[in-house]
Amino acid sequence: MGKSLPIFQPLKSLTNKLGFQQNVTRFDAPSQGQEGPGDGRTVDDFKPYLIALNLTKRCNLRCAHCYLDATTKMGGGADELTTAECLRLIDQIAEVNRGSLLVITGGEPLVRPDILDIAQHAVSQGFMVVFGTNGMMIDDRMAQNLVEIGVMGVGISIDSLDPQKHNDFRGLPRAWEGAVAGIEACKRNGLQFQVHFSAQPMNYQELPEVVKWAHQLGAKVLNVFFMVCTGRGEELTDITPTQYEEVLGFLVDCQDQYTDMLVRARCAPHFKRLAYEKDPNSPITKAQGYMGGGCLAGTNYARITPNGDLTPCPYMPLSAGNVREKSFVDLWERSDIFDSFRYPHLKGKCGDCEYSDICGGCRARPYVDHGDWLDEDQWCLYTPKGGEKIKVAFNVPEATLVEWDEAAQTRLSRIPYFLRAMVKKGVERHATEQGISLITIELMEELRKKRFGNEKPVFKF
Numbered sequence: 001m002g003k004s005l006p007i008f009q010p011l012k013s014l015t016n017k018l019g020f021q022q023n024v025t026r027f028d029a030p031s032q033g034q035e036g037p038g039d040g041r042t043v044d045d046f047k048p049y050l051i052a053l054n055l056t057k058r059c060n061l062r063c064a065h066c067y068l069d070a071t072t073k074m075g076g077g078a079d080e081l082t083t084a085e086c087l088r089l090i091d092q093i094a095e096v097n098r099g100s101l102l103v104i105t106g107g108e109p110l111v112r113p114d115i116l117d118i119a120q121h122a123v124s125q126g127f128m129v130v131f132g133t134n135g136m137m138i139d140d141r142m143a144q145n146l147v148e149i150g151v152m153g154v155g156i157s158i159d160s161l162d163p164q165k166h167n168d169f170r171g172l173p174r175a176w177e178g179a180v181a182g183i184e185a186c187k188r189n190g191l192q193f194q195v196h197f198s199a200q201p202m203n204y205q206e207l208p209e210v211v212k213w214a215h216q217l218g219a220k221v222l223n224v225f226f227m228v229c230t231g232r233g234e235e236l237t238d239i240t241p242t243q244y245e246e247v248l249g250f251l252v253d254c255q256d257q258y259t260d261m262l263v264r265a266r267c268a269p270h271f272k273r274l275a276y277e278k279d280p281n282s283p284i285t286k287a288q289g290y291m292g293g294g295c296l297a298g299t300n301y302a303r304i305t306p307n308g309d310l311t312p313c314p315y316m317p318l319s320a321g322n323v324r325e326k327s328f329v330d331l332w333e334r335s336d337i338f339d340s341f342r343y344p345h346l347k348g349k350c351g352d353c354e355y356s357d358i359c360g361g362c363r364a365r366p367y368v369d370h371g372d373w374l375d376e377d378q379w380c381l382y383t384p385k386g387g388e389k390i391k392v393a394f395n396v397p398e399a400t401l402v403e404w405d406e407a408a409q410t411r412l413s414r415i416p417y418f419l420r421a422m423v424k425k426g427v428e429r430h431a432t433e434q435g436i437s438l439i440t441i442e443l444m445e446e447l448r449k450k451r452f453g454n455e456k457p458v459f460k461f
């Protein structure tokens with residue numbers, strides 16, 4: 001900790017102005033009757049477990065980086081999905097996987113007057129529901145409402161520890177004070193919160209201090225987002241690939257230093273490669289069964305735009321179709337665009353790379369740069385060494401002599417799909433090391449407490 005990050009050296013932004021030409025390149029989906037690409041995956045591996053519902057373009061702020069180019073509070077609502085359409089969409093997502101984590105976001109989702117009804121419906125369908133918000137509309141009453149509805153938590157964005165910098169970036173005086181007041185309201189009312197920080201040239205050097213601050217504040221998760229210059233952020237510059245590498249290395253080190261706070265890099269998949277390079281047994285890589293983080297666009301992650309388009313991720317306006325015209329089920333299961341993410345033929349160094357299965361690079365950056373989302377991720381500095389590909393743990397069943405009793409099995413089955421393999425592996429490893437032959441609920445609880453103390457399980461997205 002305390003390591004200072006180097007002074008930002010401006011680099012020409014790699015974004016260009018090609019426009020979002022939908023350059024659908026060839027890909028090989030499995031042929032009829034074939035279950036998957038022949039590496040052990042099945043359609044179950046492609047269930048959505050994280051869906052971003054961008055339910056409004058309306059916002060009470062005007063942030064420089066907004067990928068939606070969100071419009072002001074009064075406008076932007078004309079073509080939004082209606083309440084009834086949102087509820088129907090949620091029912092359709094439930095048909096595919098009601099174990100998904102739904103991230104209700106915008107714009108600023110809390111400016112949408114029916115948003116709590118929509119959230120309540122999602123919770124009643126069994127979804128884990130969280131909000132991505134700027135925090136300014138969260139007072140005690142709102143926090144209580146969210147708790148009562150059963151919302152798991154909120155992610156609140158902070159762009160700088162310097163209020164002036166945050167406010168300038170967010171386009172509103174006192175936005176910083178509003179966000180911090182929102183966090184305090186969450187704390188008072190027992191609503192879990194995560195801190196979200198978007199790493200940019202103007203703030204990335206603050207990261208060591210932000211990590212400390214978030215930890216002191218009591219955050220259980222700090223998500224550091226790496227921008228893709230699109231939407232209103234198209235005019236911004238990103239940090240350089242060298243700076244990425246340094247920041248990501250710093251974040252990997254934070255995993256060891258903050259055992260009671262998860263520090264995650266979002267939308268910088270080579271975080272996984274760096275974590276693996278440091279420790280091949282790192283619990284945060286897909287090689288150990290942790291399927292969160294990294295890039296899940298189109299495989300287990302999708303975004304709904306305010307007017308109902310289904311896209312693989314918020315930074316790629318590549319639409320599989322619109323939920324006003326087709327069911328979410330059809331769009332998720334039968335889309336050439338989504339198949340190109342599930343059975344990708346990656347190009348350039350990402351195609352050659354031994355980390356491609358557990359990393360694979362960001363697909364949005366080459367898309368934004370030149371329209372080909374299967375091309376290499378130029379923000380990664382790694383040169384593939386040509387070794388054997390490192391496998392995702394889901395595809396590598398492990399022989400174990402340890403057994404699970406019925407109650408422990410039931411509990412395991414309730415753990416979100418994307419964390420289950422990691423938890424299973426971790427508990428089995430512990431049991432084997434300790435010479436325990438039967439896994440019970442008590443053992444699972446003991447291990448959970450070791451990791452998180454007496455508090456509720458932490459929500460992550």
Ligand code: SF4
Binds near residue numbers: 312364
């Ligand atoms: S394509 Fe890039 S921006 Fe989209 S989810 Fe993947 S890593 Fe994030």
Ligand code: SF4
Binds near residue numbers: 349354356
């Ligand atoms: S070259 Fe591509 S697949 Fe390999 S580590 Fe870099 S981004 Fe990941």
